[in-house]
Amino acid sequence: MNWFTKTFSSTIGRKIIMSITGLFLCSFLVVHLVGNLTLFYQDGGEAFNIYSHFMANNPVIRTMEIVLVLGFLFHIYDAIVLTRRNKAARPVGYNNSRPEENSTWSSRNMGLLGTIILVFLLVHLWNFFVPARFGELEGVPDKDYLNLYSEVVLAFKNPIYVALYVISMVALAYHLIHGFQSAFQSLGLNHKKYTPFIQKFGYAFSVIICLGFALIPLYFFFFV
Amino acid sequence: MDLTLKVWRQKNRESAGAMVTYPVKGISPDMSFLEMLDVLNEDLLRNGQDPIAFDHDCREGICGMCSLYINGRPHGPERGTTTCQLHMRHFNDGDTITIEPWRAAAFPVHKDLVVDRSALDRIQQAGGYVSVNTGGVPDANAIPIPKTIADKAFDAATCIQCGACVAACKNASAMLFLSAKVSQLAMLPQGKVEAKTRVENMLAQHDVEGFGACSNTGACAAECPVGISLENIAILNREYLSAKATSEHVA
Numbered sequence A: 001m002n003w004f005t006k007t008f009s010s011t012i013g014r015k016i017i018m019s020i021t022g023l024f025l026c027s028f029l030v031v032h033l034v035g036n037l038t039l040f041y042q043d044g045g046e047a048f049n050i051y052s053h054f055m056a057n058n059p060v061i062r063t064m065e066i067v068l069v070l071g072f073l074f075h076i077y078d079a080i081v082l083t084r085r086n087k088a089a090r091p092v093g094y095n096n097s098r099p100e101e102n103s104t105w106s107s108r109n110m111g112l113l114g115t116i117i118l119v120f121l122l123v124h125l126w127n128f129f130v131p132a133r134f135g136e137l138e139g140v141p142d143k144d145y146l147n148l149y150s151e152v153v154l155a156f157k158n159p160i161y162v163a164l165y166v167i168s169m170v171a172l173a174y175h176l177i178h179g180f181q182s183a184f185q186s187l188g189l190n191h192k193k194y195t196p197f198i199q200k201f202g203y204a205f206s207v208i209i210c211l212g213f214a215l216i217p218l219y220f221f222f223f224v
Numbered sequence B: 001m002d003l004t005l006k007v008w009r010q011k012n013r014e015s016a017g018a019m020v021t022y023p024v025k026g027i028s029p030d031m032s033f034l035e036m037l038d039v040l041n042e043d044l045l046r047n048g049q050d051p052i053a054f055d056h057d058c059r060e061g062i063c064g065m066c067s068l069y070i071n072g073r074p075h076g077p078e079r080g081t082t083t084c085q086l087h088m089r090h091f092n093d094g095d096t097i098t099i100e101p102w103r104a105a106a107f108p109v110h111k112d113l114v115v116d117r118s119a120l121d122r123i124q125q126a127g128g129y130v131s132v133n134t135g136g137v138p139d140a141n142a143i144p145i146p147k148t149i150a151d152k153a154f155d156a157a158t159c160i161q162c163g164a165c166v167a168a169c170k171n172a173s174a175m176l177f178l179s180a181k182v183s184q185l186a187m188l189p190q191g192k193v194e195a196k197t198r199v200e201n202m203l204a205q206h207d208v209e210g211f212g213a214c215s216n217t218g219a220c221a222a223e224c225p226v227g228i229s230l231e232n233i234a235i236l237n238r239e240y241l242s243a244k245a246t247s248e249h250v251a
């Protein structure tokens, strides 16, 4: 191994990767949510279909898509390596342990929360991304874009899918309530002036973003 | 007060251990936790049994030798205290108290409640020092150090290397210990000279010893008897990243 690979396979190096990819994924969440809000337009899905057409064809978006996939892969890979290493660091556990006295539940269960997110992610891609990209969608009459909107309406009539969606957003919220501020600490960005703000902002960010995502399936299930 | 103790007993490194229950009677609330164990050990000795091995030295909260995972917490239920400074008045008559050794792959159990913490010494030896090769003693006031920096370095230097951070951490990570040692020296002019090699070598040793990574749960700082803060871990991460980016060690 050279110095570069050594750096990023050390315990701190892997956390640097986790934090950079994690924050990058947070920026993706913002873009994704803003786009999804077009679903609330009362226009029979026109705005949403134009938006998804744009996302599927714009070269900048297509390039960022590759970066996004890499971001997920590195985040997940290091999550697995770190979680295994961390388990191996304590082969014999305690008979009586009270971690709730010194740390939050979400900070201790990032792997579990991440796994829920991963399961959701795969189902989610299968439902929307695969048909949108690999073309099993019908077109919209007289328009040059496809009808992903009808796919959304259909999917969100399935109570199991809606439940999975909402539960996953709760998991994502807890992942980020710990993860957002944790990423700054991993990068060494801790300062008396800014850390309290980062912590409050991270909390609000996690709740608002995940609430925003969760409202969409609930809205379609109950009101459309 | 009368208590029931559940204590980890293990003959030596090789043998398997188990929790063993002991009743203790007539404990004074003014006793320290270690004195309470002394009482139990006297009883065991009188009955011809093997006394419980546990680490201790100064018994006044400064050496870091005492350990013990008491009722699910390192150094017991009180914040900011070592086990020798934990008094029995914090428990109630009739309580059942579990007592276990620090648990980490890097801290093998030596006997009963005694674990081998020399992994921390090896991390320290990998760079936790300032080399002074020759010359007279420089005048203390000739090196300007801002008061805030001196205070922070001093706070980091209060680490007594007890290992409670490792015991508390779900990942058995020694990051809080390591960060105190690294940042204490990295902040001071005398320590800056070797800052890059220090952090590179000390983290490498930390990882070789088999400690886990930091998940920023904050359990370590919450359980630290001397209040080493999480800010030190941020400093450690900064030091490591900048050292790796700019040092000339390519191996």
Ligand code: HEM
Binding pocket: A015, A016, A018, A019, A020, A021, A022, A023, A025, A026, A029, A075, A076, A079, A080, A082, A083, A110, A111, A113, A114, A115, A117, A118, A175, A176, A178, A179, A180, A182, A183, A184, A186, A187, B213, B214, B215, B216
């Ligand atoms: C949109 C999806 C996701 C976002 C925005 C996200 C964000 C983050 C952030 C910001 C952190 C904090 C990094 C740090 O502590 O330095 C983090 C940590 C973590 N993530 Fe994710 N994550 C996502 C998906 C996942 C997935 C799919 C997995 C696992 C399969 C996962 C597993 C983990 C684990 C285990 C940690 C904690 C690592 C540790 O501190 O030991 N995450 N995530």
Ligand code: FES
Binding pocket: B055, B056, B057, B058, B059, B060, B061, B062, B063, B064, B065, B066, B082, B083, B084, B085
């Ligand atoms: S015995 Fe020295 S700190 Fe407890």
